[in-house]
Amino acid sequence: MAFVSVTRLRLRHWRFLPVFFWHTIPSFRQARQAKGNLSADVLNDRQWAFWTRSVWVDESAMRAYMTSGAHMKAMPYLMEWCDEAATTHWVQAEATPPDWQEAHRRLGAEGRRSKVRHPSPAQTAFEIPAPRQ
Numbered sequence: 001m002a003f004v005s006v007t008r009l010r011l012r013h014w015r016f017l018p019v020f021f022w023h024t025i026p027s028f029r030q031a032r033q034a035k036g037n038l039s040a041d042v043l044n045d046r047q048w049a050f051w052t053r054s055v056w057v058d059e060s061a062m063r064a065y066m067t068s069g070a071h072m073k074a075m076p077y078l079m080e081w082c083d084e085a086a087t088t089h090w091v092q093a094e095a096t097p098p099d100w101q102e103a104h105r106r107l108g109a110e111g112r113r114s115k116v117r118h119p120s121p122a123q124t125a126f127e128i129p130a131p132r133q
Contacts, residue, residue: 011048012083026070036061085114
């Protein structure tokens with residue numbers, strides 16, 4: 001069994017891109033090196049939206065990553081930088097990451113909004129566009 005985590009973040013303005021990348025690169029490196037991580041990917045979508053897809057041996061491994069290091073340092077900023085944010089998790093039999101269409105389907109059907117200070121109309125309505133590939 002494998003634990004899958006999917007997130008989608010959309011920056012509310014391009015001016016946040018440099019500082020977002022300043023935090024994203026170490027967070028991504030941390031995920032790839034984290035104990036219990038089986039895979040980690042980032043998809044640069046359109047209009048300053050970014051998807052993450054990671055697979056873990058279990059939920060506790062993902063939570064240990066999420067609450068430590070570079071990722072923990074970046075999380076407080078996302079409420080201000082983003083106007084859309086959502087996440088979902090599930091357990092699946094295989095350790096292979098789901099394709100982006102499945103990630104989108106699950107995020108829309110089973111996901112939840114993350115708190116942002118300046119929600120877009122899409123965030124309020126929980127409308128998540130399919131990722132471009």
